[in-house]
Amino acid sequence: MQRVTISTVARHAQVSRQTVSNVINSPHLVREETRKRVEESIAALGYRAHQAARLMRTGRSRLIALRIEPTRDGINGSVLDRFLHGLTEAADAAGYRVMLYTAADDAQEIAAFDALLGAYDLDAFVLTGTNHGDPRAAWLTARKVPFVTFGRPWDSPERHPWVDVDGAAGTAQATRRLLDAGHRRIGFIGWPAGSGVGDDRRSGWAATVRAAGGDPTGLDRMTPDGVEEGGQAARDLLALADPPTGLVCASDSLAFGALQVVRAARREVDVIGFDDTPVAQAVGLTSVSQPLGQAAASCVDLLVSLLDGDPVDQPSQVLLQPSLVIRQTV
């Protein structure tokens, strides 16, 4: 079965190669009547443009790449996966394809950039999460390779397009929900200070407590992520003289740990998690849900405008609002 090329179509429609190409890429250059004839031939023959050949001429591959993490913290890992799915769909719709790569650290990831650009002429990268003073962003910027990050560059002054979810707004919503349910003392279990995401989530809780006339001091705990850790922090808070009756957590892992402790102690404490993971769904934990599909779509939007659009030089940023998924815990 021979490949149907642009020349096959050209012969069939009795025009030149270039006219067929124009029908596809710049239809306004072609007379209405000719255009129709060519379009019919394309449909009749089932012609599809060959991306590799197109790439050779134009230097554009219509391919974007995303790193897929080598290690997973089982409970929170699904967040990236949902994002990945959204990205594939949005890219599909915009005529792009998603290619995957792995890397164990930043240096390896930069090597992967190099390899992918060299071998496949990738159009753009999507980075998930940015570390402090991220070398990847710097490398890509230096080479003028388009990219978007999912996650704000918390401390670097690097200006590049990003998409993120407003974590503070999420914990604020969760806190308000607890306030509305009648709780007056609301605690927070989060990560050690210094991670942009973690600090952001803590700030939403603290601000909301204060806005309601309360005092958050002493009602939060800092611990690495994990079910055990969340449980320990909860035990600690429940042992206070005037313990909290509601808990907002920075992750579902922490929240799940806390929930188990609360239930085991038969205390009337409501717990809210973050990320709406499968675990939250399974145990009926109320949780803050990130609009990952939307986030992915926004990433694609930004990339497409970067790639296809006019060279607008100020980078664009998108901050999305999370929503609270109410389950049994509140």
Next chain:
Amino acid sequence: MQRVTISTVARHAQVSRQTVSNVINSPHLVREETRKRVEESIAALGYRAHQAARLMRTGRSRLIALRIEPTRDGINGSVLDRFLHGLTEAADAAGYRVMLYTAADDAQEIAAFDALLGAYDLDAFVLTGTNHGDPRAAWLTARKVPFVTFGRPWDSPERHPWVDVDGAAGTAQATRRLLDAGHRRIGFIGWPAGSGVGDDRRSGWAATVRAAGGDPTGLDRMTPDGVEEGGQAARDLLALADPPTGLVCASDSLAFGALQVVRAARREVDVIGFDDTPVAQAVGLTSVSQPLGQAAASCVDLLVSLLDGDPVDQPSQVLLQPSLVIRQTV
């Protein structure tokens, strides 16, 4: 920054294009001394073969595609994701890249095949799960497009390479574990008959119970997947005159539902799940774990031998053994 092409290298090493190409693809044709000189030039200039150009000549893209599901059952979804990660790593190591696509049903997936083959000249596909009389496998076979399925073709006589995990062996292991723990009446909660995977898992339990001199009759329940459903089935089994004291389940969703019912009823019943999902990890549920990394690696192995190897015509099959991850429930 100009691209380093094979001609750049050729000039630098004072040889012709073709010699450089030979150094890369057929080193045995080149004199030792020349080879070294060219290799040094390649390293010095940081040359990387351009896949698109290579593809145009050879018709081989070194790209494999995998579908990423549009919908997820939250609790079991992570299985595919772990497979995906393993696939990307294994493909990377073999010099291939993984490209993603989405499709809502078989017809759409076939359209996606067509589009991907037309536009990017994909080398091969990896299909996850095969339905009864799968039209996708037939389509690919008819067009002689190489592919591997992760999951056996349960009823179709279609002969194609596949990789699968021995589900019956998994439930057999789980059942034996319960027997060893002293249980004599062991129940099973699984899916309605007719799904190859589900029937396979049930058979492992039934055979092991019989082998131990027991009688499985009446001790299993069939229900669609889900936490609620698993709980209902468990309640049902516990209400028997002579109820089981151990439960093997076809999925972690079912197992988790059953576990909650058991705990709420304060019964001494051990539960074992299937798939070792994040939920099982979080709640400490013993579960049968599929070697997904290995499965992915096997898929890549089969594809590579299909693509690069001699045309061996008997299709290869790989059946991997799962392992039991012991947690608190037994």
Next chain:
DNA sequence: TACCTCGGTTTGAACGTTCAAGGCAGCAGA
């Protein structure tokens, strides 16, 4: 001497597409 073989190398063409340049009517303005 003439011819063949063989290892090592080069040369031209081709893959399918788009860019850049040009051709050819038809029409308007001088």
Next chain:
DNA sequence: TCTGCTGCCTTGAACGTTCAAACCGAGGTA
């Protein structure tokens, strides 16, 4: 009538690679 413009279309070249064929010198054989 000539010139220039405009709309529509075609032609040649190029992207970076590999295939197929040719070349070239050294050595072996008749």
